[in-house]
Amino acid sequence: MLLEVNNLVKSFGGIRAVRDVSIGIQENSISAIIGPNGAGKTTFFNLLTGIYKPDSGTVTFDGKSLLGLRPDQVNKAGISRTFQSIRLFGNMTVLENVMVGMHTRLNISLWRTIIRPPSFGRQEEHVRQRATDLLRFVGLAGKGDELSRNLPYGDQRRIEIARALASDPKLILLDEPTAGMNPQESEEAMSLFRKIRDEVGVTVVLIEHDMRVVMGISEHIDVLDYGQKIAEGTPDEIRSNPQVIEAYLGKRASGTGSNAEANDDSAA
Amino acid sequence: MTTITARPQQAANWKDQLNRPSVALIVGLAYIVCAVFLAEVTDRSSLWYPLANMIAVPIFFIAPLVVVSLNITRWLKIALLVIMLGLIMPIIGVANPTYLEIAIQVSIFAGLALGLNIVVGFAGLLDLGYVAFFAVGAYLWAVFTSPVDTVFMINGWTLPGEAFFIMIAIGVFGAAFVGILLGLPVLRLRGDYLAIVTLGFGEVVRMLVRNLDSPINFTNGAQGLYGVGSPPLPGFAIGFTTTIASAFGIRVDNPDAIAGQLMFYVIAIITLLVIILVCSRLKDSPIGRAWTAIREDEVAALAMGVPLVRMKLLAFASGAAFAGAIGVIYASKQTFIDPESFVLLQSISILAMVIVGGMGNIKGVILGAMIITIVDLSTLSNLSLQFNNFRNAGMLDIPPALEPAKYQPLVFGLILVLMMLFRPAGLLPEKSRKLELQAEKEDPLALPTEEPLEDAVLVDTSTPEER
Numbered sequence: 001m002l003l004e005v006n007n008l009v010k011s012f013g014g015i016r017a018v019r020d021v022s023i024g025i026q027e028n029s030i031s032a033i034i035g036p037n038g039a040g041k042t043t044f045f046n047l048l049t050g051i052y053k054p055d056s057g058t059v060t061f062d063g064k065s066l067l068g069l070r071p072d073q074v075n076k077a078g079i080s081r082t083f084q085s086i087r088l089f090g091n092m093t094v095l096e097n098v099m100v101g102m103h104t105r106l107n108i109s110l111w112r113t114i115i116r117p118p119s120f121g122r123q124e125e126h127v128r129q130r131a132t133d134l135l136r137f138v139g140l141a142g143k144g145d146e147l148s149r150n151l152p153y154g155d156q157r158r159i160e161i162a163r164a165l166a167s168d169p170k171l172i173l174l175d176e177p178t179a180g181m182n183p184q185e186s187e188e189a190m191s192l193f194r195k196i197r198d199e200v201g202v203t204v205v206l207i208e209h210d211m212r213v214v215m216g217i218s219e220h221i222d223v224l225d226y227g228q229k230i231a232e233g234t235p236d237e238i239r240s241n242p243q244v245i246e247a248y249l250g251k252r253a254s255g256t257g258s259n260a261e262a263n264d265d266s267a268a
Numbered sequence: 269m270t271t272i273t274a275r276p277q278q279a280a281n282w283k284d285q286l287n288r289p290s291v292a293l294i295v296g297l298a299y300i301v302c303a304v305f306l307a308e309v310t311d312r313s314s315l316w317y318p319l320a321n322m323i324a325v326p327i328f329f330i331a332p333l334v335v336v337s338l339n340i341t342r343w344l345k346i347a348l349l350v351i352m353l354g355l356i357m358p359i360i361g362v363a364n365p366t367y368l369e370i371a372i373q374v375s376i377f378a379g380l381a382l383g384l385n386i387v388v389g390f391a392g393l394l395d396l397g398y399v400a401f402f403a404v405g406a407y408l409w410a411v412f413t414s415p416v417d418t419v420f421m422i423n424g425w426t427l428p429g430e431a432f433f434i435m436i437a438i439g440v441f442g443a444a445f446v447g448i449l450l451g452l453p454v455l456r457l458r459g460d461y462l463a464i465v466t467l468g469f470g471e472v473v474r475m476l477v478r479n480l481d482s483p484i485n486f487t488n489g490a491q492g493l494y495g496v497g498s499p500p501l502p503g504f505a506i507g508f509t510t511t512i513a514s515a516f517g518i519r520v521d522n523p524d525a526i527a528g529q530l531m532f533y534v535i536a537i538i539t540l541l542v543i544i545l546v547c548s549r550l551k552d553s554p555i556g557r558a559w560t561a562i563r564e565d566e567v568a569a570l571a572m573g574v575p576l577v578r579m580k581l582l583a584f585a586s587g588a589a590f591a592g593a594i595g596v597i598y599a600s601k602q603t604f605i606d607p608e609s610f611v612l613l614q615s616i617s618i619l620a621m622v623i624v625g626g627m628g629n630i631k632g633v634i635l636g637a638m639i640i641t642i643v644d645l646s647t648l649s650n651l652s653l654q655f656n657n658f659r660n661a662g663m664l665d666i667p668p669a670l671e672p673a674k675y676q677p678l679v680f681g682l683i684l685v686l687m688m689l690f691r692p693a694g695l696l697p698e699k700s701r702k703l704e705l706q707a708e709k710e711d712p713l714a715l716p717t718e719e720p721l722e723d724a725v726l727v728d729t730s731t732p733e734e735r
Contacts, residue, residue, distance in 0.1 A: 049571055075573035083571075089564035092557070099554075100561045104573035106554050110582065113553040114546055120553075127554070167573050 002027040002203050003048075003079075003171060008057035010040075010047055017043040018054075019227040025171065025220075030197050030204045032214045034238075035224035036248055041207045042084055044224065045173050049081050050074040062170060076104040080169035082160040084176045084207070090149030094140060097148050097159050098131035101166030134162040137200075138192060154185045161192065165200065172196065174206040178213050186210055190217050215239065223247065292338055299331040303356050307363045307516070315657050322650035325367070326642050328360075329374060333635055353537060358530055362512045362520065368529045370645050372601060375536035376594055378637035379543045381621040382630065383590030386547065388619065389628035389698070390556060391583035392563025394463040396615050397450070397470025401588035403610040404446050405439035405595020407477060407487060410605050413497030416488045432499035432600060436539075436593045443592020444585040446473075451584035455577055458566070470615055478607040492606025496599045498528065505531050532601045539597060543590050547630050550586065559583055613677075617644075620680060624687055626694025635695055640680070648673045 003025040010018040018040045025031055033041050046052045048059060050071040059066040066074055080101070089097050106127065112120050135144055138158040143151065148159050157177055164172050174193070178186040190213055196202050208214045214221065215235045223231040223238060225247040231238060238244055302324040311317065335348045361368030380402060387395045411420050412427040412435070420426060427435065454465045481489030505527040513520040520526060550556050558579050561569035570576050599605050617640060625636020651672040658664035672679065687694070 051567065051571065070575070071570040072573045072575045075571060081571055083568065087565050087568035087571075089561045089568065091564055092560055096557055096560070100557050100569065100574065101572045103554060103558055108554050108558075110555070110586075113555050114549055116549060124553075163572060 001025065002062060003205075004058075004060045005048070006058045006060075008044070008047060008059065009055045010043060010052060011055055017227050018047060021057075021224065021227070021229050023222050023229065023232075025203060025205055027170075028197060028201065028203055029219050030193060030206075030217055031220040031222065032218035033205065033207050033222050033224060034209070034214055038226075039224040039247075040227040041224055042175055043227075045081060045175055045207065048074070048173065049079060072104065075167050075169075078168075078170035079173065080164040080167050080171075081173040082157070082164050082175055082177060084179065086153075086156045086160055088148045088156055088159055088163075091147060093145050094135065094148050094151065094159055095128070095131050095144035098134050098144075098162045098166050099127050101163035102127055102130065104167055131162075131166060134165055135159075137165070137195070138162045139188075154181055154189075157181070157189070158192070161196070165196065165202065169202055171203045171205065174204065174208075176207055176209060178208065178210050181210075183212070186213055189213070193217055292340075295331060295334050298327050299352075302328040302331075303360060306367055307360045315661055316654075318650040318653035318657060322647050322654070325370065325646045325650075326639075328367075329370065329642060330635070330638055333631065333638070336631065358508070358533070359512055359516065361530060361533060362509055362526055363516065363518045365526055365529055368526070368533055370642065372529070372533050372536050373645060374638050374641045375533070375540045376598055376601075377618065377621060377641050378634045379536075379540045379594045380591055380618050381625070381633045381637040382540075382543050382547050383587045383594075384618050385587075385622050385628065385630070385633045386550065386559075386590075387583050387587040388622055389633070390551060390563065391559040391580065393580065393583060394459065394466070395584075395587070396463050396467035396612070396619065397473070398466075398587070398591060398618055399610045399612075399615040400450075400470045400473035401443040401447060401591035402595045402598070402614075403473055403477060403607075404443045404588075405592035406599035406605050406609070407493075407595075408439050408442055408592070409435050409596040410493040410496045410599045411487060413495075413600075414488075414493035415495045416491075416493050418485045418488055418493070420486075427497070429497045429500050432497070432596070436596050439592035439596040440589045441592075443595065444589040446592075447584040447586075447588025448581050450588075451581040455580055467612065467615075470610075470612060474607050474610050477610070487607075490607060492604060492608075493599075494604045496603045496605065498600050498603070499531070499535075501528055501531060532597065535597055536601075539593060544630060544634075546586075546590075551630070555579070555582065617680065620684055624683065624694060626696040626698060628698035629694065629696050632694050632696030632698070639695075640683075643679065643683070644676060648676055648679060 001024040003023075005021065005023045008018055008021045009016070021040075021044060023033075033044065035041050043052065047054045048066070050066070050069050050073065054067070061077060061079060064077065066077060066079075069077065089100060092100070106123060107119075132141075132144060135141055138161050140155060140158055140162065143155065148156065151159065161172075161174070161177070164174075177193070178189045181189060193204050193206065194217065197204050206213075206218070218235060221231075221233060221235060221238045222229055223241070223244050230243045230247055231241045233241070305320065305324045306328055309317070309320075332349055332352045335345060335352065338345070357368075357371055361371065380398070383401075384395065384398045387393050387398070409432070411418055412425065412431075413429070415421060450466065450469050454462055454469075457465055477487045478490050480486040481491075487493070501524070506523055509520065509523045509527040509530060512518070513523070558569065558574045561572070561574055562576065562579060566576065602609075621636040621640045622633050623636070624639060625634065626632025652674075655664070655666045655671060659666060691697075
């Protein structure tokens with residue numbers, strides 16, 4: 001297991017956003033975490049990346065505990081992420097956005113910045129080159145000099161992915177990466193996710209609502225509902241799991257035990 | 269997308285305009301005319317003298333900045349700047365020390381504004397107590413050299429003028445340390461809250477300085493410290509002054525005083541050049557990008573591996589360091605400082621320089637510092653003199669109560685209001701901000717709103733058939 005989460009708990013006031021969740025992520029896999037709105041998926045990501053501190057539980061990544069690390073340290077440890085609502089540095093160029101992503105991999109010192117020894121120039125050249133390569137990888141070649149906020153929505157999602165990949169992560173967490181995309185864009189995004197795993201060798205975990213994407217790409221799915229994990233398995237197992245259907249559609253629909261009827265129900 | 273392509277084109281046109289030989293020629297001629305006017309016209313009693321002076325001074329001082337913007341080879345630029353700043357300015361300064369004073373003040377405030385620009389413009393941390401770091405530098409030098417009976421004087425802990433340059437270095441580190449002290453408690457604050465706390469910090473430092481005269485007299489309280497030491501005057505400075513004076517037939521009453529001012533001019537200009545160099549290197553580096561990232565989105569920057577605490581403290585410390593160095597120079601040049609030199613209004617006017625010029629843009633911030641300082645020191649008083657001349661000539665009777673010089677805060681307020689209305693990103697906006705404001709104007713929905721998909725899509729329409 002690349003990432004092992006055991007009995008993770010997080011409450012906000014009286015609301016238990018994540019209760020006792022245990023999840024394991026295989027190295028070099030593509031997995032999805034799904035669940036209805038408010039199921040605690042994004043909170044779960046925020047716990048993994050150190051933005052929230054868990055109340056209890058353990059997070060082990062690559063053999064080391066991530067508990068108590070700050071988000072930038074988690075990033076350095078090899079977990080990078082994107083955000084549900086795109087959080088780009090809007091007034092920086094696309095290239096600069098990606099360059100910021102490499103921060104933890106750089107040798108940064110005030111003196112080197114001011115004195116500028118040749119090694120500083122070499123590093124800057126390397127950063128620029130790598131960011132350009134990453135932009136080409138996500139399909140944004142030639143757009144490096146535009147302000148990131150001026151790019152269309154789908155491209156902004158791609159910048160976020162390039163920026164996340166810039167830190168050379170072992171694991172990338174994508175929070176609803178295809179939200180707001182049309183079917184064709186989703187299709188392109190899916191092939192990009194596969195490329196990330198196959199060509200770059202980064203393990204991918206995504207939170208996703210679009211079932212075409214979830215079922216089409218993931219090898220393993222974990223389902224959260226009300227902060228608890230209610231199911232895990234392959235896409236086929238999840239599709240037929242009555243608890244999952246109940247979580248999404250309510251009790252009566254699952255009571256009939258038929259997926260087809262459940263579907264009719266939701267249409268009605 | 270049309271807006272994005274339209275804008276740089278417009279900017280390019282403007283740049284092209286500037287690069288036309290005729291424009292460069294006009295600027296050059298205007299500069300020479302103004303320089304000759306400032307150096308040669310000595311008939312201060314003539315009716316239109318203040319008005320002419322009011323026009324000539326800004327042209328003369330802003331011309332070097334125009335030279336920097338021209339599209340000419342680097343070496344030509346440097347040569348022109350050396351002539352303008354290293355030769356013409358000292359000559360005019362010897363002829364009329366008032367202009368030397370303006371040049372020193374412009375350099376000092378441009379340096380301060382550039383330091384504040386690191387905190388506010390680069391890292392986006394609104395700091396209203398910036399003048400406190402300036403005070404730290406100034407008092408560091410003053411307490412060790414002033415002949416006032418402070419604890420330092422009584423115990424003989426004094427420094428000779430030779431220590432000046434070492435003290436600039438100490439001022440850099442001392443102020444940077446105080447910057448970190450301020451930074452630590454305010455790390456979690458943003459925007460308005462940060463502004464309020466830094467404002468309080470500025471006042472705390474001023475009050476400390478004001479009240480540290482008893483039981484042990486450290487700062488001499490509200491009376492201030494006079495006789496602050498100067499670096500030793502190199503002999504050639506006096507020689508240079510008298511040579512220029514005789515070469516241009518200028519009568520100099522007190523060559524030592526003018527040579528002293530010339531020395532401070534050289535120190536201030538060199539300090540400013542170093543600050544410009546450091547600023548531009550910081551901006552164009554991983555550190556500068558990290559600061560901009562923090563300004564744009566703190567959480568995203570953190571998640572991308574930018575260590576917030578370290579980077580914010582670095583911004584506070586570097587901004588403060590510049591102010592510390594300049595504080596040492598300022599105290600030495602003024603020879604007298606008191607707590608009233610470091611009031612909140614001073615912080616605000618430095619911030620106004622940053623805003624008027626263009627937050628984040630180094631050239632813009634310098635322009636802002638020039639405009640505010642020149643309006644303050646020259647334009648308003650000249651306008652008052654002009655009205656005075658009219659009154660004496662019986663042409664226009666404006667009561668003395670309405671003299672422009674008395675309305676300095678009002679004028680600054682007006683400048684700020686007009687700026688916010690017509691050029692909210694400053695006179696020379698940072699490239700990205702210009703694009704940002706433009707995009708907002710023409711495309712209010714530049715960033716799409718987040719709309720999560722319906723959860724019901726879990727059950728794919730194709731599923732029943734498949735099973």
